[in-house]
Amino acid sequence: MKIATYNVNGVNGRLAVLLQWLEEASPDIVCLQELKAPNAKFPAKAIEAAGYGAIWHGQKSWNGVAILARGNEPLLTRKGLPGDPDDTQSRYIEAAIEGMVIGCLYLPNGNPYPGPKFDYKLAWFERLAIYAAELLELDVPVILAGDYNVMPTELDVYKPERWIDDALFRVEVREAYKQLLGQGWTDAIRALHPSERIYTFWDYFRNAFGRNAGLRLDHFLLSPDVAARLVKAEVDKDVRGWDHTSDHAPTWIELSDKAIKRRRKNGR
């Protein structure tokens, strides 16, 4: 089973790119972020014609998340992250698919630092951590995939010293990510590529893609039983080089049907 996350940066503006990639990569499940479209303008028919069932949580102009499933209808389990009823930004959607809980998230950017946007980012991260801990306690297979807007370590930034005071790399945000992992989640890309420089985003500015001046922002967090099934984790970097493409590249994992290795702790 192949599961992908992709910040499309406008689902209608990039629809041709999205459909081309769906056809070539043929993922079973896709988490999309930055739809930049209200619910009524989600391109459900085109996505259905491509063979995917979908659920979405849109918003005018900004944000927006969706989950697609090939030949399947995602069963909606949640729209919006708990913990703040006044939060109107569409940044979280969740579905049950094939016995798994799939959480699709778009964590706030947080720039400029310092300021209210950075505070909102940290608060959102805290709400995510509280909810993620609840999901782990359910003891069902869970994947939290999406654009986390954080480079977890210096290995995830082309030039770390330039990003020290940026909201994507501030120590508070890296610490929040580290603490989240500490609950028992596995960062899929890093688990299979422990020392490789892997990026999922390249700025439109300054020929960033041509220079490979990238950032690793899109992550898969796997609950222990999903981590035991992880066989591959990659980035479709070539898609970033297409015309009218997103500034993020699709990132994906492949899971085996059954566990392929023991759990690190308390393995059965």
Add this chain to the structure above:
DNA sequence: ATGCCTGGTAACACCAGA
């Protein structure tokens, strides 16, 4: 220290992204 580029919304420019 800043803009670079891009889409969305609106409208002869701004915001937000990262």
